[in-house]
Amino acid sequence: MELILKETINSLGQEGDVVKVKPGFGRNYLLPKGKAVIANAQNKALFEKNRAIIEARLAKERKEAEALAKKLAGISVEITQLVGEDERLFGSVTSGDICEKLAEHNIHIDKRQIVLPNPIKTVGVTTVPIKVGFEITADIQIKVSAKDTNE
DSSP states (O other): OEEEESSOBTTTBOTTOEEEOOHHHIIIIITTTTSEEEOOHHHHHHHHHTHHHHHHHHHHHHHHHHHHHHHHTTOEEEEEEOBOGGGEEEEEEOHHHHHHHHHHTTOOOOGGGBOOSSOEEESEEEEEEEEEETTEEEEEEEEEEEOOTTO
16 A cells, blocks of 8 residues: 655655555554555645645754754763662662753654663663654763662
8 A cells, every 4th residue: 555644754755755565554554643645646736735845844954853862862871779689779760761861962853753662770870872864863871870778
């Protein structure tokens, strides 16, 4: 099934791209959610007419994402947590915790942009990638340390 994307989808492509997907994915997800339209002659002509506008918007979004990636590069975030035996945390450090710490540095991102396959459960330094745009990521350092129990 050929579709034209109405918005950028990380696993498929950018807005305006013509993509081939399995019929079930297109019929059950992309079309009902309004994320794509069927790639017929009429829709292709409409997207070609609006291509300059779409490309200008994508270039602007890419520039903003690259600026954010540059801002994130080299940032180190320190998070303190209560620690038990074997340097294991009581609880864990999640993408929400990282998002809050980044907000303290005046960097506001959505927690879904933080690529954290599993929560951090040990003390130490971890490199965490952040998706700032389509095919643009930035790595930050997360330093998890033991909280002083006398506080």
